[in-house]
């Protein structure tokens with residue numbers, strides 16, 4: 045089957061022809077129609093998980109996907125012909141979603157596709173949507189609160205902005221000039237251009253009393269330290285890139301949370317509901333074909349995402 049894989053940690057992702065996987069007794073094999081691209085994919089190729097997960101090569105990249113079950117073990121949750129999507133956990137077996145077939149394991153956050161949803165739309169939802177729900181929950185976003193979203197213009201940022209705003213929070217979001225209108229369209233009350241001067245200063249100029257929460261999807265340790273003083277005492281700082289030292293923040297009366305997304309079928313069902321009610325928006329920036337995935341991964345590394353990239357397999 046056609047796939048995009050690496051042959052060793054650090055190798056450039058390339059198109060390889062690999063054997064089709066066979067499902068175990070409680071597994072379903074899914075003919076992947078669309079796969080979602082996440083920064084996690086090139087981080088895995090760089091070896092980010094090498095200390096926690098056994099890598100096996102060739103390793104097909106990709107964790108998000110949508111497609112049709114074409115073979116199912118006797119104890120599988122899904123039957124042949126069912127349309128499913130979600131977050132697949134095949135990476136330790138080298139079986140990612142950038143391929144014609146992937147395996148949905150028993151406990152994977154893979155669920156039936158909602159009626160009327162396109163495969164390309166579904167493939168964009170899992171990692172970005174579930175992470176957005178988790179960070180907005182952690183931030184306690186609700187009526188009367190203020191939330192700064194740093195990294196708001198990308199895959200996770202857009203659903204996080206729209207969900208926090210729909211819960212009534214006043215959302216201040218980072219956006220370069222080209223993306224500012226779109227981010228306000230998602231419900232942000234204000235945008236701040238992180239490419240034009242000091243971010244903390246720009247926010248403080250408007251919010252002298254500070255903000256209740258920061259959802260930070262991009263900053264490293266040093267950058268988070270410059271933003272911490274924006275928080276009100278008792279405020280919450282959330283990082284998806286593990287940039288925080290929660291103990292040091294506690295001494296400053298700030299709750300620091302390094303979020304590790306925990307995908308479950310229940311959380312993915314919540315994402316579906318929030319998207320269908322319009323409370324959360326997940327924007328697809330571009331659809332590409334499988335041979336173009338290595339170039340798209342290289343672009344993702346460079347930054348500048350304006351939503352999700354979806355790969356048509």
Ligand SMILES: NC(=O)c1ccc[n+]([C@@H]2O[C@H](COP(=O)([O-])OP(=O)(O)OC[C@H]3O[C@@H](n4cnc5c(N)ncnc54)[C@H](OP(=O)(O)O)[C@@H]3O)[C@@H](O)[C@H]2O)c1
Pocket residue numbers: 082083084087171172175194195196197198199200201218220238261262263283284285286303304305306344346347348349350351
């Ligand atoms: N811990 C977890 O479980 C978990 C789950 C999901 C994602 N993540 C991580 O969270 C991060 C964000 O994911 P994503 O899918 O949203 O990435 P993405 O789609 O690549 O989006 C990142 C966005 O941040 C913007 N950006 C870059 N530098 C910035 C800065 N200094 N200030 C403000 N905005 C900036 C980028 O636009 P410009 O380059 O134009 O500024 C881009 O729009 C990734 O590192 C991902 O691996 C972690």
